[in-house]
Amino acid sequence: MKKFLHVMICVLLLGFFAAPGFAQDLVNINTATVQELTSLPGIGPVTAAKIVEYREAHPFATVEEIQEVKGIGPAKYETIKDRVTVGQTKEAKE
Structure with a gap:
């Protein structure tokens, strides 16, 4: 029982520390190269x-606005929408 508990704690800790490595960074479409x-x-x-x-x-006010760009249709938008952000634009700060 003690060994099982030790293994479970190790598995949980590994999962906790490994999770950030698997998270994908968002791409800010207002600042990205x-x-x-x-x-x-x-x-x-x-x-x-x-x-x-x-x-x-004109900076993007919303992620959805990227569909205004020629070549970004509904299907491509669905593919990327969870990987992009607009961050905080200059206008939003004022």
């Missing part, structure tokens, strides 16, 4: 450049 944007599934250099061009004209 083309290279960072291409880390998203289905986003190549051309689409990443279009995202940067779009946000330079």
Whole structure:
């Protein structure tokens, strides 16, 4: 019983410390480089450049707004929506 308890504690601790390593970082579409944007599934250099061009004209207020970029349709949006954020834009801070 004591050995079983020891093993269970070890398993729980390993799971606790390993979990952050498996979490994927969110990509801020208002600040990400083309290279960072291409880390998203289905986003190549051309689409990443279009995202940067779009946000330079007007920063994204919501994640959903990325669908305004040519090449980001509903299917691609569904693939990336949980991996992106807009962070806090300059306008939101004021």
